[in-house]
Amino acid sequence: MITGEYRNSLDEKGRLLVPSRIRAEILGSVLVVTQGVDRCLWLFPPEEWKKISDNVMTSTSMFQAGDRLVLRRFIAPAQETEIDKTGRINIAPALRDYAGLGREAVILGIKNYIEVWDESVYRSYLADKEPEFQAAAEELGKVITL
Numbered sequence: 001m002i003t004g005e006y007r008n009s010l011d012e013k014g015r016l017l018v019p020s021r022i023r024a025e026i027l028g029s030v031l032v033v034t035q036g037v038d039r040c041l042w043l044f045p046p047e048e049w050k051k052i053s054d055n056v057m058t059s060t061s062m063f064q065a066g067d068r069l070v071l072r073r074f075i076a077p078a079q080e081t082e083i084d085k086t087g088r089i090n091i092a093p094a095l096r097d098y099a100g101l102g103r104e105a106v107i108l109g110i111k112n113y114i115e116v117w118d119e120s121v122y123r124s125y126l127a128d129k130e131p132e133f134q135a136a137a138e139e140l141g142k143v144i145t146l
Helices: 046-058 065-075 093-099 119-143
Strands: 002-009 015-017 030-035 041-044 079-082 088-090 104-111 113-118
Touching: 002 015, 030 046, 030 065, 030 093, 041 046, 041 093, 046 065, 079 088, 093 113, 104 119, 113 119
Parallel strands: none
Antiparallel strands: 002 104, 015 088, 030 041, 030 079, 041 113, 104 113
């Protein structure tokens, strides 16, 4: 299970160090990187990417405008990237541009995938979404008991 919140810097070549705790949970040395929602990147282990992309492909039609948009924003930009011997991945310029990635990044492990955010974009996102988070947490309190 991939979890945790980390901060790392991108180098001048667009490489990002994947935290060792996350690397320990990934089988193999390949991740699939694509555009996520909310101006972040989503990274998947290949087996997880296959399940998700197959599901998206079987539930969409290239003849439906909304479906084409999902395919263009999620499936088309996906790229495999290899974790090098030092634990870094190379993030393609187009994907860095999409997420507004600068020097400092936030890496979030979310069970079966990873999000990568520009640090300032992520801080703004959290501040903007705080009221929605509070409401969602309140709703969860109705169904989850500890």
